[in-house]
Amino acid sequence: MQEKHIDLEKIRAAVKQKIEKAVPEANINYCLTCGLCASGCPATGLENMDPRKFLRLLVLGQDKEILETDWIYACTMCQRCRYACPMAIDVGRIVYEIRGMRPREERPKNLQRSCDLQRKNNSTGIPNEDFVWVVGDVLEEVRENEPQWKDLTAPIDKKGAEYYLNQNAKEPTVEPEEMVPLWKILHAAGIDWTYSSEWWDGANYCLFTGDPEDWEYTVRKQAEVVDSLGCRYYINTE
């Protein structure tokens, strides 16, 4: 293997500085290079990278390598490294920032598309009416086929319900019957709850693309909907 050479007349760690500005608690400089992160990280070795090496490249100003590596998508930003890191360095957060530094068009297409769709309404892009229809249809079927659940409900936009339930878009689009157990549980527990017909999808891939604006926008929209319904608690399927 070709030996790597770095000439450091001056460290120009622009990426690091940018992150430090955005996330003062990122603690990048604190790294002891002890490697505890790398020992615990399932992504160690992927893309010939590991969290310690990643931080080291940042510190030594190897910005090109940092910006180019796809390791930022191998890292799931799970923060298990931060959990035990003696310096509490948040590699997940740093990766998030760097994901955001990628031009949109160079980001993984599906990921970006999910977020873009979410910005519009939900991550799958199905029309809101379809969601409402699917819920009604599935509910109808249960009530008909399962006599003990003939009273089951799945309210949508019910003002003043105590609980607002945010539905991951996967079920209504791919496996609608998977919505039913939760309805039954809520019913059995005697919970007064509702879905909303807008901003009902809890998936939110904007968390992963690296653009805080998208993320903020979607959460803000959801919050507005829940508050407008006047629900006391906001839950989702997790």
Place this chain on the structure above:
Amino acid sequence: MNDKAKNQKDWEPKIIAFLCNWCSYAGADLAGVSRYQYPPSLRIVRVPCSGRVSANMILDALRSGADGVLVSGCHPGDCHYISGNYYARRRFAVLKNFLEFIGIEPGRVNFSWISASEGEQFAEVAKEVTSRVKKLGPARHLVKEF
């Protein structure tokens, strides 16, 4: 003495134990404090340091009729007098080989390191030395009949 011992089924040997005051004697005390039982064969002579024990003293014990001899000191490095046990170690290494060379049975003359905190080890050593000497029977060589 030999015949007498043969007749005695439960012959208990007499073993002279030269113990240094600071480690092994304290270890022997600790064996007592912890109630580790061992055979009543030892006759302990307290000396300041294993470095105080000379070849002459060991031979004198044998000459006086001891069935065995034990010399015990601090572990190397722990000597209360800095280096006494290091000198002792050399003296004893040479002496033990030499006595065995002229036919004193291995097991008759014994050496150990026992620290003040090794009560159990002291009892173990006492047992081991006694059992070795018992196997050899009463001492015959170098015993002066008075």
Place this chain on the structure above:
Amino acid sequence: MFYATLEGLRRFKIPHKFEFVSIISLYAQWIREGRLNVDSSWNSDGLKFTVQDPCKLVRQGLGDAVAEDLRYVIKKVAGEENFIDVWPRLSNNYCCGGGGGALQAGFVENRRKYGKLKFDQLAATGADVVITPCHNCHTQVLDICDFYGGKWKTTHLWNWLEKALIIDGSAGRAGKD
């Protein structure tokens, strides 16, 4: 995504009147309060359960408390003796490898290599069922189970909760049969 909302509200200081809570904690609370009646007698075959702690819910979200709630619910539903825990666990559990958008990002080989630790960990429990209370985890654990030849069934919690619900004093009647 639980964390997207939890952290989004926090980080962007989004004003809201509601309280954001986890359904997992609520399950546990409702069972403790007797609001939900569950019984593990349905599990007469002794199906063994284990669990995946979603990073976003546990480590980054509500911490060990919610992970303990999760176990509480599973034990109530499947029987105390039928739960086998993993190690590392709770807040220190491995990410499944599907998080952080990995399922959408497309680096499938990386994602599966990443998931090998998770696969080995789950497989080591010998459990028949892996509860994945997060959609990402669910999809990823399904995938690595399939890819690496696992034998377990990957499910959400609600399916079993439904099975264990006691309505009118009898267990298992809540489900479709």
Place this chain on the structure above:
Amino acid sequence: MSTPKGSVLIVGGGIAGVQAALDLADSGFYVHLVEKSSAIGGSMSQLDKTFPTNDCSACILSPKLVECGRHLNINLLTLSEVLSIEGEPGSFRVKVRENPRYVDVDKCIACGSCAEKCPKKVPNEFDLGLGKRKAIYLRYPQAVPLKYAIDPEHCIYLKKPGRCGFCEKVCPADAINFKDTAREHDLHVGSVILALGFRPFDPSRLDFTGYGQFKNVVTSMEFERLLSPSGPCLGHMERPSDHQEPRKIAWLQCIGSRDINKACHGYCSSVCCMYAIKQAVIAKEHSESGDVDATIFFMDMRTHGKGFEAYYNRARDEGIDFKRARVHTILPAANDNLKVRFAGEDGKIAEDEFDLVVLSVGLETDPQVMRLAHELGIELDSDSFAATSCFRPVETSRKGIFVCGALAEPKDIPQSVMEASAAALEAERILHPARWTETRKKEFPPERDVHAEPPRIGVFVCSCGINIASVVDVQAVTDYAWTLPGVVFAQNNLFTCSQDTINQMAEIIKRERLNRVVVASCTPRTHEPLFQETLREAGINKFLFEMANIRDQDSWVHQDEPDAATLKAKDLVRMAVAKVRGDEPLPYNSVPVTKSALVIGAGVAGLTAALSLADQGFPVTLVERKDRLGGHARKFFRTWQGQEVQSYLQELAGMVEANANIDVHLGTTVEDVSGSVGQFRTMLSDGTEVKHGAAIVAVGAESFKPRQGRWNYLYGKNPNVHTLLELDQRFIKDDPGLKGLNQAVFIHCVGSRVPERPYCSRVCCTHAIDQAIHLKEMNPDMDIFMLYRDIRTYGKREHLYQKARSLGIVFIRYDLDNLPRVSETSGRLVVEVKDPIIDAEVTLHPDLLILASAVRPRDDVGELSKLFKCAMTSDGFLLEAHMKLRPVDFATDGVYLAGLCHYPKPVEETIAQAKAAASRAGLVLSRDAVPAESITAVVNAQKCTGCSVCTKVCAYHAVNMDANSQKAVVDTGLCKGCGACVAGCRSDAITLKNLGNEQIMAAVEAAMEDF
């Protein structure tokens, strides 16, 4: 201040507290030693061995504890807590609560019958819960006081009066007192020393360590107990899950240290690297199978103390696997084993499995101690250690209250002992006008001359309640004693050591005109001093005494063989009688003291030591070979805490010059030394003869200048290459040339930790990092690279390392087989080094290259050490009497050392050590005469061949060849009575008083007599 009180309160009975207590009590102050548990000894008593000498911890500690326990001027308050302290230096009012022991310490004979009968088993906190003890218990076998205590939390009787009470029934000494209550003491003292120690970090906070989840994950303190012969597995080293000997053990470093995340401890605990190596070495040695695989996972190996690096190197040679890696999580494996997954420096993942994992836990302050500090108004720092400053290393924020040991910062035993002596010194400095005002002294009647008398031997046979009498037929032994030659009196006593029997014994000695006494009872180790004192009270010389150990070494170890034990008891009595017959009265040797000191070297250590003594009124001769005061420190910029050294040094030198008690000799060296402790005579090169009672050697060290060879790095060739001290010079001068620099590179370990100088210079990491910070603060845009092997910013200095990193200073690690390469291109420096993390060759272009070069011993130290008969290490530093417990004493009495001539150390440690040396010298100077050993060697010149074996084997240089007669002569002031010379002499020309060959032969021959 009016006349101060002559007493001192010491809080905490660990090694630091004990050392401070002994120093003070032996130099004229009354000490109250408050300890919260039932026995003194602290954490050190829990350790198995100590590094780097592998000394048995209990063995070296025990004599100090016993001394403390018996000291006439130390009031031991166990089970006690300080409630409040009011007042000011010289006069503090202290409230102490002494909790009930429920056992009368005057009656308890520590026979253990109570604990044997006690039905309540509880986890033994001394073994950290790994073993069990009873509700009535001895904290540990060598506990001082050696008295049982009842744990009220678990005692059945105390919980439900009327039930149980077995201990009371079985106690032969009637010592149980269930009605015991807490007592409050009001003490009036002049000063206070806090020596509250530390507690080990509790790793259950760190779930990823698996501690508390997996049985075979233990803390290092628990492992000490597993190794210890007095521990729960009697030294067999068993792992908790199955009591099998572990074959493969891993140590995980920095658990609870250098961790600002979950552990919240940003500091380094200083001792863990060494204790982990020690444990690995001992585990290997301990193992009965002989094959233990030991792996230590670490980030920086911190072996920065004296002898540590050599210990590390040896451990590596012995096959201990040092892995520069950290484990994220400990995982369970089959058979209760543990699996770890770790990334090497190259990022490659490896896995391994171990039978046992030891967590090298750090040191932290106990929250109870934090509360106490708060109540006493003692400021703690951000790490919750007592706040001190570099120039005042043992002073707390409250005047007159001092601190020592791990309470001020995590530290090892010798450093704690040094600080203990230093704290004692500070107390003495305040209280010296009241010296000897509150102490007590024992008076004895004149002794009868027994020389001409034939032996009249009295034998006292002790029943020790039933401890002896239940096994040995004590009456038969007493009757037998009557028949022995020379015996004119024999008697059996229930408790020979009880006060009434003691009084009676004195009467009998007088009445029967006894001139030799034998007591057949427990052990001389605890009771000989008591009986010897009785002899003195009865007017005979205390050396006319022998003990026969018929309890610890007879009745207790032959419980099922009463006949044999009785026979043995008779033998032992006969042996003692044979021996005592030959005993002669011995002199109570002492040497009159010249109450002045010689201090050699006028650097920070010498200046501090001189002032410390002069302030107490002792005249000091201060000798300095250079023509000005200040020594090495004249080159220092600032301490790691940021205090400027030069202004401090000027102040210090000023005080010395102004002190009428200090006679300064500049440009002077020591030419010749004669005499011994109390009575030295030293010739100086200026022709002065100095008479002094004690000497402190503080001759410093030098900085290594790599003018050529492997560590040259263009030093002396390129003007921009400096040593640390040279850069300090530029800082001191505020050199404008240091502004506007673009890049600086520091190379660590230049000439340290290399084959020709295998020790770590201890100070350079901290010094270099502090300089880098200073440069960076001057030039925020500058890039600074630190090329290091291990960063060794031990203790609170770790914060400096963290600060440096936070400022963006970059640390690159190198190895000895991959050294940085320095060259120049048209005058411009080029440094090439490999970064092991990204596996890349990094080329740097510094404007400044700083070499953190070694601290090396001065070449002339050897000659000085010979003059004072002191030893040197193979590295060329001076060697103290004991690495652990006598860190400022030389083996030669009356000579002490401080500062860099002992080992490289920062200024705060130098100051502490200098004060410690002054405190130790004060032990001599504060008295009119110093006691000397009575049982000394003596030469028979007729038999002496002058072969000099005796002089060679004497560790104390007490035997020398007389220049005229060419025969050996013994200096009784130096002789310790070990007898190495006696055993070495082929001509029987040298013997030991009362332990001569004839006497030993008499005992041996007596043992063999048939009767």
Place this chain on the structure above:
Amino acid sequence: MPTKNESITQELRQKARHLLESGQVAAFLGYTSGSVPMVMKPFVARKPEDAERLEWNSFCVLNLANYLPPLLRSFEPPRRPNDPPPEGPLPKVGVAATGCWSRNMVVQVQENQMERERVVIIGISSRGMVDRKKVLNAVNHAEITSVKEEDNSLLVKGPGLEEEINRWDVIRDNCQTCVHPDPVIFDEMIGQLQGDRDIQDRFRQVEEIENLSAQDRWQWFTSEIDSCIRCYACRNACPLCYCPTCFVDDSRPQWVGKSREPVDTAIFHILRAYHCAGRCTDCGSCESACPMGIRMRILTKKLQKDVLDLYGTEAGMSIQQPLPLSTYKMDDPQDFVLTESFKGEKK
């Protein structure tokens, strides 16, 4: 052509004469022949002309080092025990020395029995000395009236006897197994240094006994010393036995009885040998001096072997090298210590 020993004799006389004539030495210690064949007498030449009586051959079996300290003392002015040493340089003595003798002198210097500066050592690399008993055995104890020595043979004559004996066959055991024939300290040499000899089985005699059972070893030992008459000739011939009161003569303490009881004889031999441990240079004087033919050298050889095995040192190799029983190393072998061997044994 003269034999080697004849040449040495010539050169020795020359050097001794020169030393005496020039006043460099007050006396020269060497050998001269006596009236009995094969028995040489130590001889002190005090005048230059005495040098002609010096002789060197293969029968110089007693170690001259034994006579040096008293000879040196004889040149010191008389003084009481505590008088200061005389001022100014004291007269010197010249001496011939082979390897083992010179090593003995080293030990004497180390043990303050003499000062190196006061002896002028004429070194002679040893070709081995003859064991008179072996010669007698070779001729079946026939009467011998003369022995003429060639370089490699002895011509033995007596009434009805004329036999040529191979010299090496009758060389003493200690010389046959000697590895250091060269003097280690000397001021002048006669002839060349021959270098260390490569003897594979130098400890063969010892090893043979080591391989016996304990019982047989005791058997050997007791029978070996059985004939001892406690005449102490061995002790008296030994340059290292210089105690004013030997332990065998001491009554306080009395380590050993003065009788000829076997136990006391045994203890005498054990302690005598043990006192030489690390000091004995295997010069063979003891054996040569013994009227009863006791091979007590085997005892000291055993000690020599063990000291070499354990500590890697041999007595008298240099003045700077400490005597092995007056020094130590931290990591000296200690397998013999019970508690150390426990470690290895268990499991």
